[in-house]
Amino acid sequence: MSVLPTSAPAEEPAHVWGKKLEPYLLVLPAMLILAFFFAGPAIYNIALAFQELSLFDLGREGRWVGFDNFAEVLTDPSTGQSLINTTVWLTVVTVVLRLVLGLGLALLLNATVFSRWKLGWLVRSLILVPWVTPPVVAVAAWKWLLDARYGVVNQFLVGIGAIEQGIPFLARTSTVWGAIETMLIWRELPFVVITILAALQSIPSELREAARIDGANEFQIQTRIVLPLLKPVLAVITLLTTIWTFNNFVYVWLATRGGPGDYTQVLATQMYTTSFVDYRMGAGAAVGVVMSLIMFAFALIYFFVIFREK
Amino acid sequence: MANQSINSHPVRDLVTVVLGVGLLLILAFPFIWVVLISFRPESEIFTRTFQLITTFTLDNYAMLLEGSPFPTYLRNSLVVCTVATIVAVVISMVTAYGFSRNRRFRGRQTLLIMVIATQLFPFVILITPLYATFFSLGMINNPLALVISYIAVNLPFCIYMLLGYLDTIPRDLDDAARIDGATTLQIIFRVILPVAWPGIVTVAVYAFVSAWDEFLFALTLMTSDENKTVPVGLAGFFGEYTTQWNLVMAASVVSTLPTLIIFMFLQRKLVSDLSAGAVKT
Numbered sequence: 059m060s061v062l063p064t065s066a067p068a069e070e071p072a073h074v075w076g077k078k079l080e081p082y083l084l085v086l087p088a089m090l091i092l093a094f095f096f097a098g099p100a101i102y103n104i105a106l107a108f109q110e111l112s113l114f115d116l117g118r119e120g121r122w123v124g125f126d127n128f129a130e131v132l133t134d135p136s137t138g139q140s141l142i143n144t145t146v147w148l149t150v151v152t153v154v155l156r157l158v159l160g161l162g163l164a165l166l167l168n169a170t171v172f173s174r175w176k177l178g179w180l181v182r183s184l185i186l187v188p189w190v191t192p193p194v195v196a197v198a199a200w201k202w203l204l205d206a207r208y209g210v211v212n213q214f215l216v217g218i219g220a221i222e223q224g225i226p227f228l229a230r231t232s233t234v235w236g237a238i239e240t241m242l243i244w245r246e247l248p249f250v251v252i253t254i255l256a257a258l259q260s261i262p263s264e265l266r267e268a269a270r271i272d273g274a275n276e277f278q279i280q281t282r283i284v285l286p287l288l289k290p291v292l293a294v295i296t297l298l299t300t301i302w303t304f305n306n307f308v309y310v311w312l313a314t315r316g317g318p319g320d321y322t323q324v325l326a327t328q329m330y331t332t333s334f335v336d337y338r339m340g341a342g343a344a345v346g347v348v349m350s351l352i353m354f355a356f357a358l359i360y361f362f363v364i365f366r367e368k
Numbered sequence: 369m370a371n372q373s374i375n376s377h378p379v380r381d382l383v384t385v386v387l388g389v390g391l392l393l394i395l396a397f398p399f400i401w402v403v404l405i406s407f408r409p410e411s412e413i414f415t416r417t418f419q420l421i422t423t424f425t426l427d428n429y430a431m432l433l434e435g436s437p438f439p440t441y442l443r444n445s446l447v448v449c450t451v452a453t454i455v456a457v458v459i460s461m462v463t464a465y466g467f468s469r470n471r472r473f474r475g476r477q478t479l480l481i482m483v484i485a486t487q488l489f490p491f492v493i494l495i496t497p498l499y500a501t502f503f504s505l506g507m508i509n510n511p512l513a514l515v516i517s518y519i520a521v522n523l524p525f526c527i528y529m530l531l532g533y534l535d536t537i538p539r540d541l542d543d544a545a546r547i548d549g550a551t552t553l554q555i556i557f558r559v560i561l562p563v564a565w566p567g568i569v570t571v572a573v574y575a576f577v578s579a580w581d582e583f584l585f586a587l588t589l590m591t592s593d594e595n596k597t598v599p600v601g602l603a604g605f606f607g608e609y610t611t612q613w614n615l616v617m618a619a620s621v622v623s624t625l626p627t628l629i630i631f632m633f634l635q636r637k638l639v640s641d642l643s644a645g646a647v648k649t
Contacts (some may be wrong), residue, residue, distance in 0.1 A: 063388075063576060075377050078473075080466075080470070080552060081466050081467075081470035081476070083466075083475040084462050084463060084465060084466025084552070085462075085463045085467060087459055087462065087463070088460065088463035088483075088523055088527060089463075089479060091459070091516075091519065091520050092483070092520065092523060092524070093485055094520075095498075095516070095517070095521075096489055096494070098497075098501075099494045099501060100494070100497070102497040102500070102501065103494070103497040106496065106500065110444040110498075115509065116499075116500050116503045117503065127549060163388075166388050166391070167392075169381075169384045169388070171381040171384050171385055172384075172385065172388065174381075175381070175385065177389070179635075180392075181389075181392065182378070182399070182635050182636065182639060184389070184393065184395065184396045185392060186631050186635060187395065187400075188395060188396070188398075188399065189374035189631075190577075190624060190628045191399055191624050191627075192580065192581040192598075192624060192627070193599075194581075194583060194584065194603050194623070195399075195402070195620040195623055195624055196398075198402075198617075198620050199398045199401070200398060200604055201611075202401075202402070202405070202616070202617070203398055207416065208413070208414050208415065208416070209556075210401065210418060213416070213417060213418045214418070244398065245397070248395075252639055256639075257479060304490075305490040305491065305492045306492075307492055307584050308583045311583075312583075313608075316510055318535040320550055326492045328491070329492065329495075329496070330584070330588075333495070333496045333499070334588060339496055343496045343497065345491075346492075346493035346494075346495075346496055349463035349490055349493050353490045356488075357485065358486050360488060361485075
């Protein structure tokens, strides 16, 4: 920035100072809100993690206990279980399935026939249905669909003779993760499909034509030309959905409350349960710190990918 | 076009369309099924065999709106989400303008990176400290706590999205207004706002829908029944012990209506804006 001549400060008109200050004044309100809402609580959360504080003692100073909360959280065998549940069953499985299904569906829907037959509106309307459904409604709908007696899924399976009587999908350890993952993938798949479709439609058709003229078949075009061009979008979708899903609370909480037993407990539900069901705010905050450390590693990868691409 | 002659094989076209639309119908089915069930009498909801068409009734909706606390939830949600959306849009408009029109003030890059990084913040870990903070401020069960939370959570995306949009608006507009003696705030709200409305609509819809869908903050900060929002109230209908399925179905349809209506009218625009905005980072 240019430095104003120091020899003549008196001549510097007031509006120059106003001009220099203006950008700060404009962005200040938002920055204050973000600082109070994110930075403040995040620091307070770290402090809480070193205290023992009951929900009923809020407003009073907690008892400082050093690393006790962390020692407890990290040695508790159920934490290991929630960590595996969160990373593998909640996040990795659903992110991979969303990418595979999303890519497949997007490639299918990108076929020129949909625009030639003027079916774009139908495709958009149908794909939007799960996306406009609030997550709570998604869980309600699937709980009903998966009901052991009255649910359509069981009625269908019994009808075709695959099973003899209805399965209570959410109450059995063998099926409960599949059921939760189905709810989550159903609600969150459209975002992936729509984002990949947008990227596909930005690929110039001349590229495909040129490859076809050079004798490439449809499969070669998809794998050698289209897929490499989608790589940046796929990388970003992967990291965004990973972060969103890792922190997700609502699907597991509403589908099973972490049950049967602790079988589907994830870090987010464990944190909530510790703070608001067991009333142990300090231990709950410690779970939060562990989660944010893991997330921090994810965020680093995210920015690494973004900046390498730019 | 050459494209057409190479690509169109009637049989392959038909197979593609049938497959694509078929898959999409399967994808849409769970919600369509909820809508169908919501118009059934309670006695016919619990059938052991699959029935597509049954007696039509509005009883479930009548019970939902007259015999349950759902109207209160609905009012709470509408108030909280509308206020949070308006404030978030106004603040992010001013902020985005500040970033867009001042390209090189000290700290700009750092602040922008912070705004983007906040989008990746694990909100869920905020819930324990925020509860403690709002508790000591006496704001548990105060809708304002929820309004503040939704503003803060939505600000980063709104700022980022609007910044991209304002950058496309030529600065000649600002300069002309400034020569006429307009202040910066006047320029933002009288000159830029009318031109920027397509971007504002997208941002407002995003803020409203994500507040409308939000569950965890509402669950934790609003504990008394008269302050609950739609998602938490609806979740109460399928509690741990009993489930009033007829109410759940009708409430599910009503809870989805606002987003459904918004997206029906603006589908083409929103679909491209929101998907592009999310990945642009």
